[in-house]
Amino acid sequence: xxxxxVCLLVVLTLIPGLTxxxxxxxxxxxxxxxGWEGVGRLDTSAGTCTGTLIARDLVLTAAHCVVxxxxxxxxxxxxxxxxxxxxxDFIAATRGITxxxxxxxxxxxxxxxxxxxxxxxxxxxxxDSPIFSSEAEPFKLHDRDMAVGSVTLVSYGRGRNTSxxxxxxxxxxxxxxxxxxxxxxxxxxxxxxxxVFVSDQGRLRILSVVSMMSTxxxxxxxxxxxxxxxxxxxxxxxxxxxxxxxxxxAGARRVTVGERAGGARFVxxx
Numbered sequence: 001x002x003x004x005x006v007c008l009l010v011v012l013t014l015i016p017g018l019t020x021x022x023x024x025x026x027x028x029x030x031x032x033x034x035g036w037e038g039v040g041r042l043d044t045s046a047g048t049c050t051g052t053l054i055a056r057d058l059v060l061t062a063a064h065c066v067v068x069x070x071x072x073x074x075x076x077x078x079x080x081x082x083x084x085x086x087x088x089d090f091i092a093a094t095r096g097i098t099x100x101x102x103x104x105x106x107x108x109x110x111x112x113x114x115x116x117x118x119x120x121x122x123x124x125x126x127x128d129s130p131i132f133s134s135e136a137e138p139f140k141l142h143d144r145d146m147a148v149g150s151v152t153l154v155s156y157g158r159g160r161n162t163s164x165x166x167x168x169x170x171x172x173x174x175x176x177x178x179x180x181x182x183x184x185x186x187x188x189x190x191x192x193x194x195x196v197f198v199s200d201q202g203r204l205r206i207l208s209v210v211s212m213m214s215t216x217x218x219x220x221x222x223x224x225x226x227x228x229x230x231x232x233x234x235x236x237x238x239x240x241x242x243x244x245x246x247x248x249x250a251g252a253r254r255v256t257v258g259e260r261a262g263g264a265r266f267v268x269x270x
Contacts, residue, residue, distance in 0.1 A: 179227030
C-alpha cells in the first residue's frame with residue numbers, strides 16, 4: 001500500500017502539463033448562474049465547501065467536508081446549510097441537512113493508501129425539504145468510462161466564496177487504478193466537494209468530485225478526484241434504508257483536514 005502511494009505521487013510529479021484553452025468565468029449575478037443553480041455552497045460549523053444537487057433532496061460533496069478533524073465525528077447537522085446557486089445577493093434555495101451518509105470505507109483503516117482516501121472521500125446529504133424545479137435542477141452522474149479530455153469545474157473558493165467560478169477547458173489528465181482521476185483545474189480552499197463536469201451528447205454530467213490537490217514539489221498543481229457511480233449508488237441505497245448502517249460516527253478514525261498523503265484538502269474557514 002505504501003509503495004503504491006509513493007509511486008502514484010511520483011507519477012503525478014512526472015506527468016507533463018497539458019496545454020488547454022482554459023477559461024475562468026465568475027458567475028456573480030442571477031442571470032449568470034442560470035443553469036448552474038444545482039451547484040451550491042455548503043456551510044458547516046467548520047467552514048465551507050462546494051456541493052451539488054443530484055436529486056431534489058440529495059447533495060453530493062466530499063466526506064472530509066462534513067467530518068470533524070479533532071473529534072473524528074460527523075459535524076453537527078443542525079449547523080449545516082446548503083445554498084443552491086449562491087451568487088452574492090442571490091440564492092436559488094437554502095436548505096438544512098437531516099442525514100449524512102459517507103462512502104463505505106472512509107472511516108476505515110488509519111493507514112489507508114492515497115487511493116483509498118480519495119476513492120472514499122464522498123458524502124451524500126439529505127436536505128430537510130426538496131428543492132423544486134423552479135429553484136434548481138439536479139445534475140446526473142456520468143456513468144461511462146472517459147479517456148483524457150476536456151472537463152468543466154464549477155466551484156466556490158477562497159477570494160470568491162460568494163460567487164461560483166466556472167472553469168471550462170481544463171482537462172482530465174489521467175485515470176488511475178482504483179478510480180483516482182487528476183485534473184489541471186484551478187482549486188483552492190472551499191473547492192472541496194466541487195463537481196467536475198463532462199459534456200455527454202450535449203448534456204453536462206458529473207464525472208468526479210474534488211477531494212484534494214497534489215502538492216508534489218516542482219510539479220504543476222493538480223486537482224484529484226474519484227470515480228463516482230459505484231460509490232454513489234451504494235450511498236443512495238444506504239440513504240433509502242435507515243437501518244442499513246450504524247451511525248457514521250461509530251468507530252471513526254482520525255480524519256485530518258489539511259496536508260495529508262502528499263495532497264492538500266480544501267475546506268474554507270471564514
